[in-house]
Amino acid sequence: MIKVIVCENYEEISKKSAEIVAKQINEKADSILGLATGSTPVGMYKELIEMNKSGKLDFSKVGSFNLDEYYPIKHSDDQSYYYFMNDNLFAHINIDIANTNIPNGEAEDADAECERYEKLIDESAGIDLQILGIGHNGHIGFNEPDEKLITKTHLTALTEDTIMANSRFFASADEVPTAAITMGMETIMKAKKIILLASGKNKSDAVSMLTDNYIDTSCPATLLKLHPDVTLICDKDAFLK
Numbered sequence: 001m002i003k004v005i006v007c008e009n010y011e012e013i014s015k016k017s018a019e020i021v022a023k024q025i026n027e028k029a030d031s032i033l034g035l036a037t038g039s040t041p042v043g044m045y046k047e048l049i050e051m052n053k054s055g056k057l058d059f060s061k062v063g064s065f066n067l068d069e070y071y072p073i074k075h076s077d078d079q080s081y082y083y084f085m086n087d088n089l090f091a092h093i094n095i096d097i098a099n100t101n102i103p104n105g106e107a108e109d110a111d112a113e114c115e116r117y118e119k120l121i122d123e124s125a126g127i128d129l130q131i132l133g134i135g136h137n138g139h140i141g142f143n144e145p146d147e148k149l150i151t152k153t154h155l156t157a158l159t160e161d162t163i164m165a166n167s168r169f170f171a172s173a174d175e176v177p178t179a180a181i182t183m184g185m186e187t188i189m190k191a192k193k194i195i196l197l198a199s200g201k202n203k204s205d206a207v208s209m210l211t212d213n214y215i216d217t218s219c220p221a222t223l224l225k226l227h228p229d230v231t232l233i234c235d236k237d238a239f240l241k
């Protein structure tokens with residue numbers, strides 16, 4: 001069953017989730033984090049930056065694996081998740097960049113890159129804490145709603161829904177990449193602990209499917225019900241339909 005923490009607002013989600021990440025790192029200095037991009041975790045990253053700057057949190061031994069990256073995309077593209085992570089977190093904390101991992105949007109062979117990334121996660125000590133956002137269509141990473149979901153890291157086409165949702169970051173919908181490399185469902189489920197953040201009314205349909213007794217591949221996040229340690233941290237807008 002997914003544990004639920006309902007917060008008053010986005011600010012509270014950011015603080016609560018940052019506290020959980022900080023506790024993880026304070027208990028295990030060389031924790032491996034699974035990281036998400038998108039607008040939801042930005043407030044949490046700001047809180048973590050503050051903790052690091054004020055000397056309360058040390059990232060020097062922390063490792064990380066990001067969930068996904070557009071494909072193909074240059075690291076220097078300001079819409080790449082490579083750029084996002086540097087801009088929103090890595091450049092502002094004392095993490096060793098050599099210990100951070102993001103699927104390579106510049107790889108020549110996407111399938112080989114997916115294989116490399118999955119292997120890298122397998123050969124690591126494993127993700128201690130995975131941070132997830134959720135698409136309004138229920139996707140996690142870029143595991144889009146479908147009859148069948150893919151287990152391992154793979155190249156995927158983005159749905160029209162996701163392209164429209166992400167077009168808010170681009171000049172127009174035409175500029176949104178149509179494919180991405182994403183961790184698969186099993187890759188995500190292998191994490192020891194997961195927190196899923198959701199904010200705003202447009203997430204309430206997807207969030208409402210997380211609290212009943214069903215698993216449905218048309219809302220990939222419902223598979224998280226099979227994981228022993230998942231906490232949904234959402235605000236009232238996302239929780240109440």
Ligand code: F6R
Pocket residue numbers: 035036037038039040041067068132133134135136139140141142
């Ligand atoms: C991002 C990711 C996506 C987002 C989701 C929600 O790395 O994997 O699943 O978490 O699309 O995005 P926001 O937070 O922008 O609503």
